[in-house]
Amino acid sequence: MPPSFNNAADSLQVLYVDASLLVLNKPSGLLCVPGRGEDKQDCLSRRAQQLYPDALVVHRLDMSTSGLLLMARGPTMQRALSKLFETRQIHKRYIAIVNGKPIPDSEQEWSLIDLAIAADWLRRPLRVIDADLGKPSQTRWKILTHDAAAQTTQLELEPLTGRSHQLRLHLQAIGHPILGDALYAPESVQALSARLLLHATALSFVHPETTQNMVFECPPDW
Numbered sequence: 001m002p003p004s005f006n007n008a009a010d011s012l013q014v015l016y017v018d019a020s021l022l023v024l025n026k027p028s029g030l031l032c033v034p035g036r037g038e039d040k041q042d043c044l045s046r047r048a049q050q051l052y053p054d055a056l057v058v059h060r061l062d063m064s065t066s067g068l069l070l071m072a073r074g075p076t077m078q079r080a081l082s083k084l085f086e087t088r089q090i091h092k093r094y095i096a097i098v099n100g101k102p103i104p105d106s107e108q109e110w111s112l113i114d115l116a117i118a119a120d121w122l123r124r125p126l127r128v129i130d131a132d133l134g135k136p137s138q139t140r141w142k143i144l145t146h147d148a149a150a151q152t153t154q155l156e157l158e159p160l161t162g163r164s165h166q167l168r169l170h171l172q173a174i175g176h177p178i179l180g181d182a183l184y185a186p187e188s189v190q191a192l193s194a195r196l197l198l199h200a201t202a203l204s205f206v207h208p209e210t211t212q213n214m215v216f217e218c219p220p221d222w
Contacts, residue, residue, distance in 0.1 A: 012047045015068070015216060020209045021081065022048060022055055022071040023216050028195045032060040032069065044069065058082055059090075062165065064182070067094070067200025068218050080208035085162070093202035094157040094167060095220050098176040099189045101146050101153045110158070113139040113170040117163045126183060127165045129173050137163045139170045152179065152192070156201075167198060197222060 013025040024044060026032065031043040048055040048071055055071045056078040070090070072078035084090045105111040116134030120126040128134075138160040145154045153176070157167055168184050171177055177185035180193030199220035207214050 012044075012051060014051075015218065016214075017052070020073055020077045020207070022052060022073065023203065024048065024069045024071065025218050026061055026066055026069045026200075028064055028066040031063050033057055045071070059085055059162075061200055062168070062196070062198075064180075064196035065094075065198045065200065066220065068092075068203040068216055069200065070203060070205075077208065081205075084205055084208070088160070090203070090205040092159060092200060094159070095144070095199045095201045096155050096157055096167065096171065096178050097152050097193070097197040097222070098155055098171055098178050099185070099192070100151060100176050102141070102143070102155070102174060102176045104143065110140045110142050113141065113174060115170060115173055117166060117169060125164070127163065127169050129169065135161075135163060137161045137166055137170070139167060141171075168196075193222075195222075 014022060015025055016023040026044050031040060033045050034041050034043050045055065045057050052073060054073045056075065058070050058072050058078060058081045061067065061069055070081065072081050115129045115137060116131050117127050117137040118130035118134035120128040140158040140160060141155050143153055144156055147153070159166055165183065168178055168181050172181070172184040177189050179185070179189060179197045180195050182190055182196070201219060202217050204213070204215045206212070
């Protein structure tokens with residue numbers, strides 16, 4: 001039996017719930033699913049299951065990433081939502097604050113990072129850019145604001161693929177790592193924030209049961 005966590009209702013921010021699914025706001029520093037060891041059993045999915053026993057994981061956010069996360073209620077909806085993710089019918093947007101100021105590709109509003117990602121087997125769970133062995137990985141980005149004094153830029157990001165650590169690695173690869181990124185940023189950039197400044201800010205999809213267009217937004221709290 002999974003351990004009980006105190007005040008699950010108080011520690012869980014539910015933005016939407018119906019008979020089929022949940023939309024949650026995950027805080028930075030909380031795992032989505034249990035990890036290895038007794039100290040890694042507290043996680044978003046178990047907190048959700050204390051209130052909604054049929055809640056099941058559909059996708060994940062890195063422990064350090066905050067923001068919108070979708071859960072299914074029951075295995076039938078889990079399969080339906082997983083299919084939407086597989087066919088790229090669930091659209092996600094993120095906000096990040098990065099070091100420096102990226103140069104856009106052109107006059108277009110959105111720029112594209114198109115760099116294949118592979119597992120870094122010698123440094124797991126890290127990933128690496130690898131044109132030969134990596135899987136195709138694409139991220140769209142645009143500049144929202146720039147802080148000239150701090151030399152940081154707030155970006156809106158749209159992952160077109162869903163590789164592990166994709167946003168963090170892609171931004172590091174173009175020379176603009178995310179502030180507070182303990183995995184991919186140099187120490188000087190890690191030190192600029194006590195947490196990873198990456199937040200899942202928007203989520204949209206067609207509800208598999210009701211066929212209603214579902215649109216959720218959740219701004220970062222930094």
